[in-house]
Structures are given as C-alpha cells and as structure tokens.
Amino acid sequence: VGATSDEEFREFVNARGRALLRVALALTGNHHAAEDLLQHALERTFARWSRIGSDPEAYVRTAMYHTQVSLWRRRRRVREVSVERTPDRADTRDDMYVTDQRMAVREALGRLGPRQRAVLVARFLEDLSEEQTAELLGCTTGTVRSQTHRALNRLRQLAPELRAVDLTREGIS
Amino acid sequence: MTGLCELVREELADQAASGTLPVGLGDRVVGVVRRRRHRRQTVGAAVVTLAAVAAATVLTPRGGAVPATGPGPNAVFAYRESDAAGGPVPWRVLNPVTGDYRALDVETVTPPTADLRRMAVELPTSNGRRGIGIYDTVSGLTTALLDLPGPLGTPPRISPDGRYVVAGVASTSPDPTDWFRTLMLIDLSGGPGELIDIDPELAAAATTLSFRGNGVILAVHGEGPIWHPDGRHLVLGKAILDLRGQRVATVPIPEHMMVTALRSDGAGTLALGWGVQQRGLSTYALVDARGDITRWLPELSCAVGETDVPSAVPVSPPPTADPSVSAGPDPSDAADPYHSADPPYSADPSDPSASAGPGSDASATSDPDPSASSHPDTSTSSDPSASPVSSGTPEPDYSTSPDPDGSESPGPRLACWYRQFLSWRGTDAVLMTDGERFIAVDTRTGDLRMVRPAVMPPTPESAVIVSAEHLSDQARQLVSF
Numbered sequence: 014v015g016a017t018s019d020e021e022f023r024e025f026v027n028a029r030g031r032a033l034l035r036v037a038l039a040l041t042g043n044h045h046a047a048e049d050l051l052q053h054a055l056e057r058t059f060a061r062w063s064r065i066g067s068d069p070e071a072y073v074r075t076a077m078y079h080t081q082v083s084l085w086r087r088r089r090r091v092r093e094v095s096v097e098r099t100p101d102r103a104d105t106r107d108d109m110y111v112t113d114q115r116m117a118v119r120e121a122l123g124r125l126g127p128r129q130r131a132v133l134v135a136r137f138l139e140d141l142s143e144e145q146t147a148e149l150l151g152c153t154t155g156t157v158r159s160q161t162h163r164a165l166n167r168l169r170q171l172a173p174e175l176r177a178v179d180l181t182r183e184g185i186s
Numbered sequence: 187m188t189g190l191c192e193l194v195r196e197e198l199a200d201q202a203a204s205g206t207l208p209v210g211l212g213d214r215v216v217g218v219v220r221r222r223r224h225r226r227q228t229v230g231a232a233v234v235t236l237a238a239v240a241a242a243t244v245l246t247p248r249g250g251a252v253p254a255t256g257p258g259p260n261a262v263f264a265y266r267e268s269d270a271a272g273g274p275v276p277w278r279v280l281n282p283v284t285g286d287y288r289a290l291d292v293e294t295v296t297p298p299t300a301d302l303r304r305m306a307v308e309l310p311t312s313n314g315r316r317g318i319g320i321y322d323t324v325s326g327l328t329t330a331l332l333d334l335p336g337p338l339g340t341p342p343r344i345s346p347d348g349r350y351v352v353a354g355v356a357s358t359s360p361d362p363t364d365w366f367r368t369l370m371l372i373d374l375s376g377g378p379g380e381l382i383d384i385d386p387e388l389a390a391a392a393t394t395l396s397f398r399g400n401g402v403i404l405a406v407h408g409e410g411p412i413w414h415p416d417g418r419h420l421v422l423g424k425a426i427l428d429l430r431g432q433r434v435a436t437v438p439i440p441e442h443m444m445v446t447a448l449r450s451d452g453a454g455t456l457a458l459g460w461g462v463q464q465r466g467l468s469t470y471a472l473v474d475a476r477g478d479i480t481r482w483l484p485e486l487s488c489a490v491g492e493t494d495v496p497s498a499v500p501v502s503p504p505p506t507a508d509p510s511v512s513a514g515p516d517p518s519d520a521a522d523p524y525h526s527a528d529p530p531y532s533a534d535p536s537d538p539s540a541s542a543g544p545g546s547d548a549s550a551t552s553d554p555d556p557s558a559s560s561h562p563d564t565s566t567s568s569d570p571s572a573s574p575v576s577s578g579t580p581e582p583d584y585s586t587s588p589d590p591d592g593s594e595s596p597g598p599r600l601a602c603w604y605r606q607f608l609s610w611r612g613t614d615a616v617l618m619t620d621g622e623r624f625i626a627v628d629t630r631t632g633d634l635r636m637v638r639p640a641v642m643p644p645t646p647e648s649a650v651i652v653s654a655e656h657l658s659d660q661a662r663q664l665v666s667f
Contacts, residue, residue, distance in 0.1 A: 019216050026212035035202040044205050055215040118197045126647070137195040138202060153293055155308075155316065155338050155356055165190055175190055 018062050026055060029070050036074060039134045040081045042123050050077055078135070078149055082128045117172035124171050129164035136161055259612050261666045263302065263652040264295040265643030278641075279305070281323055282657050285664030287641065288326050294341040295650055298323060299348040302656050306342035306351045318342045318351060318372065331372055332379050342370075345417035349374055350429075352413070352420060355381070369420070371429060382431040384422070438477035456483075456607065456616060456629075470607065470618075472629055483616075483627055609651035619646035624667075639667040 030051070037047035037054075054076035058069055065072050122130060128150075135146040136157070143154045150157070169175050208214075264279045265287075277295045278287035282302040290307075298305040302323060309317040309330060316338055319330045331351065340354035351372040369382040413420060419434065420427045426435035456470055470483040608617040608624070615628050617637070624637045624646055643649040654666035 022216060023212035026215065030207045030211055034205055034207050038205045039198045039202040042201055047205060048208055048211075052211065052215060052218075055211070056219050059215050059219045114193060115197060115200075118193045119201075122194070122197060122201075133194055134198055137191060138198040153308075153310075153316070156293055158356055159340060165194075168190065168194070175193070 022059050022062055025069055029073075033070065033073055033077070036134065036139070037077055039138045040077060040127075040131060042119075042130075050081060053080055075149060078131050079151070082131050082150075114174065117174050118168065121168045121171035121175065125164055125167055129160055129167060132157060132160040133164050259654055259666070260609055260617060260639075260651050261654040261657060261662070262639045262641050262643060263298060263650040264290075265641065265649040266295075266645055279321070279323060280661070280665060281326070282661055283324050285657070285661030290321065292321075296341045296343045297650055298652065299344055300346040300656065301348075302652060304344055304348050306344040306353075308338055308342055308353075318353060318370070320344070320351070320374075331374075332370070334370070343413060345413045347417040349417055350413075369431065382429070384427070384431045385433070438475065439473045440477060440479060456610075481629065481632070483629065483632065608646070608649070617651060622646065637667055640665050 033054075034047060034051055037051040038044070041047045041050055051073075054073045057076050057080075058065065058073050061072075062069070122133075125133070131150065132146060135141045135149055136143075141149065143157045146157045147154045152160075261280065264277050266277055276289045276291050279290045279295060280287055280302070292307045292309070294308060296306055305321045305323060307319050307321045307328060309319045309328070316334045317330050318332045318334065318338075319328045321328045334355070338353050338356060342351050342353035344351050351374065353370050355368040355370050367384060369384060370379050371382055372379045418429060420429070421437075424437045424439065425433045426437070428434050456472055471479045472481045472483070474480050608619055611617050611626055614630050615626050618625050618627055624639065626635045626637045627633070628635075654662050657666065
C-alpha cells in the first residue's frame with residue numbers, strides 16, 4: 014500500500030464516510046460504538062485496499078454487518094439502562110402517544126440481538142430486498158424472512174405497547 | 187407494510203442521522219494499519235519465543251492445578267464458529283460417540299432426537315430451492331429427504347423419537363409479519379410429505395419450544411413449530427396441536443407471559459414476562475403446574491463474576507414422567523403475574539438483591555469494570571472450588587461507569603443487554619447466557635454461578651445445549667459440563 018493508495022483511501026473515506034457512518038449508527042445505536050465499528054471496517058478495508066475491486070463501499074458495508082453480528086463486538090461491555098415502566102399508557106390519539114411509541118421503539122431496538130437488528134437495518138433503513146439482505150449477511154432469504162419476523166416479534170415482546178401499533182398507526186399519522 | 191415497520195424505519199433513520207463523521211478518520215485508519223504492520227514485522231521473533239515459553243509452562247505439571255471435575259448434566263451439541271474473518275460460518279456438531287465436533291455447513295442447527303443420533307437440516311438445492319435432510323451425528327452423513335419449491339419459513343425439526351420431521355413453509359406474502367401458515371410434515375417411516383394448514387393467529391404468536399436438556403421443552407420466541415416430547419404433538423406459543431394442526435391443549439401460564447421452558451415432570455414452567463413493573467422489561471419467572479408464579483429469577487447483572495466452575499450447580503436426576511400440560515381452557519386469565527406472593531428475586535427479605543430490580547431506586551456504587559470485579563464468596567456450597575455469585579452477594583450492578591456513548595448513567599440499575607435461556611440443568615437449575623458466558627441459575631435459591639463447557643462456543647446464544655445423558659462414556663468425559 015503506497016502513498017497513492019493512502020490518498021485514494023482518504024478520498025474514499027471523505028466521500029463516503031458519512032453514508033457509512035449512517036449505517037454504523039443504525040447498526041449499533043450509539044455514536045462511540047458506531048465510530049468503533051466503522052473504523053474497524055475501514056481498517057479491514059484499507060489492509061486489503063489493493064485487492065478490493067471497484068466497490069470498496071460495498072466491502073466496508075459488508076464488513077460492518079458481519080463485524081456487528083460476530084463475536085468480538087459482543088465481547089465489549091455493552092450496557093443499557095433498564096428503566097421502570099409507567100403503568101399508565103397515553104391515549105392513542107395524543108402526540109405524547111407518538112413520542113412514547115418512538116421511545117419504546119428506541120429502547121426495544123437497543124435490546125435486540127445484533128443479528129436481528131442488522132436484518133432490520135438492511136430491510137427497513139437501507140430498503141434492501143430479502144435477496145439483497147441475504148447476500149449481504151451471507152444467509153438465505155428464508156433466514157432473512159424469519160429473522161425479520163422474529164425481530165418484530167421481539168420488539169413487541171420488549172415493548173408491549175407496540176402490539177397495538179398496527180391497529181392504531183393509521184389513525185395517528 | 188405494518189405500522190411497526192414504519193416506526194422501526196423512522197427510528198433507525200433518526201439514529202442514522204444523528205452523528206457526524208470524525209475528523210481525520212481516514213488518516214487515523216491509515217496510521218493504525220501501518221503501525222499494526224510495523225509491529226507484526228518487529229515482534230515476530232518475540233512471539234515465537236513467547237510461544238515456546240508458554241508451551242513449556244503448560245506442559246510442566248504444577249501443584250494447585252484445577253481440580254478434576256466429573257461429567258456434568260449438559261453438553262454443547264452444536265455451536266457456530268466465529269465469523270471474525272468475514273467468511274462462511276460453519277457449525278460444529280457433536281459426535282455423541284466420540285465426543286468430537288464435526289464441521290457442518292448448514293444454515294441452521296436444530297435440536298436432535300432424544301438419543302442425539304439424528305438431526306433435521308435445511309439443505310441448499312439447485313436454483314435457489316431448499317430441501318430437507320437428515321444428518322446422522324455419528325457417521326456424519328446427510329440424507330436428502332425432500333426438495334421444496336421455495337424457502338422454508340422455519341428450520342426443520344425432527345421429533346424426539348425420530349419418527350417425524352416438521353417445518354414451516356414460508357408464506358409468499360410481502361408482509362414480514364405474515365410468516366407461515368402451512369406446515370410440512372414428513373413421516374420418516376414412509377409416505378410423502380403432508381401439508382398441514384394452521385390457524386394464522388397461532389403462527390403469528392409462534393413460540394418455539396424445543397427439547398434440549400433432560401427431556402424438557404425449551405422455547406425461543408418467534409420461531410416456528412416444535413415437537414412435544416411425545417413426538418405426536420406440536421407446540422406453537424402456548425398452544426398444543428395435534429398432527430392435523432388442531433389445538434388440543436394449552437400450557438398453563440399467566441397472561442402476558444410467554445412459555446420459555448416446560449419442565450417435563452409437569453412441576454412447572456419457566457416463563458418470560460415483559461413490561462412487568464419493578465422487574466424490568468423482561469424477566470423470567472417460574473410458574474407452577476396451575477399457572478401461578480412461584481418465583482422470579484434474578485436479573486443477570488453484568489457484574490456476575492468470572493468463575494470457572496464446571497458443574498457448579500447441583501442437579502437433580504433427569505425427570506422421567508410424561509410432560510404435563512393442561513387440557514381445556516386457558517387458565518391464564520385467572521392468574522395475575524404482577525401480584526405474585528413471592529418476594530422479588532429471593533425469599534429472604536433481608537437479601538439485598540430482593541429489592542434491586544431494574545427499576546429499583548438503589549444508590550449507585552462504582553464498578554468500572556464488571557468483568558474484573560470480584561465478589562465475596564458467601565456460598566454455603568459444599569463445592570470448595572466454587573466461587574458463586576449468589577443472590578446474597580452484591581449482585582446488582584449500579585455502576586456509574588460511562589455508557590458506550592460516553593454519558594454517565596443517572597442512577598437506575600445497569601443490566602446486561604442480552605439474556606437468553608439455554609437449557610434446563612437437571613430439574614432445579616437452568617442455563618442462561620448474557621451473550622458471552624454460561625450462567626447457571628439455581629431456581630430454588632436464585633444463586634447465579636458461572637459454568638464453562640470444555641468447548642466454549644463463540645456465540646453461546648446460538649449454541650444447542652442438550653442433556654449429556656445419552657452420550658457415550660468417552661464423549662461425556664470430554665464434553666459434558
């Protein structure tokens with residue numbers, strides 16, 4: 014890797030880093046973890062820069078997904094604050110209800126396993142098809158479908174108020 | 187697309203838009219990689235030397251060695267290797283005779299037959315189609331059974347007696363919550379596969395119950411149909427179905443709880459509750475055969491100490507009675523999971539952990555590194571090698587260490603972000619994982635102890651844990667824990 018490659022790589026990071034960080038933020042849910050994830054993926058990419066073809070962004074993106082669901086990321090001390098739930102629920106017609114829903118979704122997303130969260134990011138943030146998601150994650154489309162289902166079910170388990178979302182969402186949007 | 191999907195999309199988009207690219211990230215990466223290469227070149231010889239010293243140290247007998255431990259009640263039947271290299275992730279599956287693990291390149295691994303000799307697998311076939319096969323754990327051979335027209339909705343599962351294989355057939359609906367409505371049932375004694383229609387509501391609420399451990403039913407939420415231990419019924423959520431897809435019985439647990447593991451002796455159920463005030467978002471509870479909660483299991487704190495204690499939790503002999511489920515109406519309506527007579531986490535009111543639920547208002551103590559924290563051994567266990575982290579120790583972690591995002595925690599308890607039930611351990615203990623470690627929980631006392639299999643799966647939550655009962659003596663000595 015020579016000086017030219019160094020410059021090419023820096024230009025690539027400057028040009029596409031923001032978009033890649035966006036994915037990393039969605040995958041991890043917090044800034045420091047996202048920066049760690051992106052930097053790790055970029056290090057892997059730069060180490061193979063001369064052998065990577067014309068689409069380094071795809072390489073970085075794949076590396077981030079794979080890294081996020083692999084062992085070593087999980088070995089970090091990832092913590093979250095468990096908060097007491099309020100017994101009262103807001104009226105489904107209130108703006109407060111919408112805010113509560115978003116907070117519930119955020120909290121529940123933070124408790125999803127990395128694999129399930131990665132599937133949701135690919136499907137719902139990046140709008141990838143089941144086939145594209147399967148290729149990205151190295152699994153079958155059936156697995157993508159089942160993981161998506163499990164992730165949504167898990168969200169409903171973690172945040173019971175979301176179980177009513179499908180019935181009320183149309184009325185509040 | 188459902189409203190929940192829209193909410194998830196909006197929330198992920200918000201989170202994705204919330205950061206700014208660190209200044210000089212490209213320069214930093216280039217510097218890190220170059221320094222790493224330089225170090226590799228310069229320390230190579232030193233590494234060789236250190237390796238030689240380490241090898242000599244390991245091979246030299248010393249006093250005070252780790253005490254020998256006998257076979258335990260559990261074994262890791264299958265685990266997935268790390269995909270740190272970014273490549274395919276093969277499974278390693280136990281040979282129950284030799285105790286060796288053999289690589290198996292399949293998408294999913296499911297619980298085997300009760301004798302651990304066979305397992306159903308999903309096979310890739312031509313043109314993106316999928317097939318169902320049977321893997322022989324002793325010979326290592328896979329036999330194709332059926333070629334399917336499309337993807338499976340759920341992994342194929344073989345019945346405990348090896349007579350049937352069942353799998354969900356994936357729905358073609360674009361709605362991701364519409365998962366499967368049809369089961370494929372294959373009678374291995376002969377005959378073609380049979381399609382069974384099931385109630386879509388049952389499929390939507392599907393909770394996998396599987397058969398790991400001592401013949402007990404376990405569950406992983408959100409997966410597909412699994413076998414009742416009798417091999418003639420299927421379980422979906424709380425519903426017990428016959429092989430025609432008709433609901434014939436209900437597992438008795440309170441409303442708002444989900445079955446996690448049904449004891450095969452009928453003495454109770456391990457259930458998962460969520461949204462339970464004062465007990466965190468999701469907490470495991472023991473439910474008796476009538477559907478009443480008898481004990482809440484302690485939260486797994488990140489402060490659980492690393493204690494390499496194989497078989498630390500005493501276990502009872504495997505149950506032999508038929509699994510008991512209640513037939514008839516669902517009794518859950520009569521029980522109130524929020525008003526159990528059992529005190530939180532411990533029957534001892536003086537137990538400091540008893541009031542230390544995730545929502546409790548306890549004051550903070552400093553514990554900057556849970557993985558390195560030490561806990562006083564207050565156990566009364568007769569096992570001198572055990573250093574348990576019991577409910578009587580300062581198990582709750584009110585750490586004020588910074589969160590990953592750098593902010594200070596304001597005071598509520600910090601809990602591990604990931605908990606999952608893995609297996610029963612005899613009849614009075616369960617194995618759980620926080621994503622990194624195996625933690626045995628004594629369901630009678632609430633004590634937590636670390637246990638470590640001889641083969642440590644990189645991702646414990648995806649490992650398949652079985653009872654070591656049907657292993658050969660050789661294999662049991664090698665892999666049970």
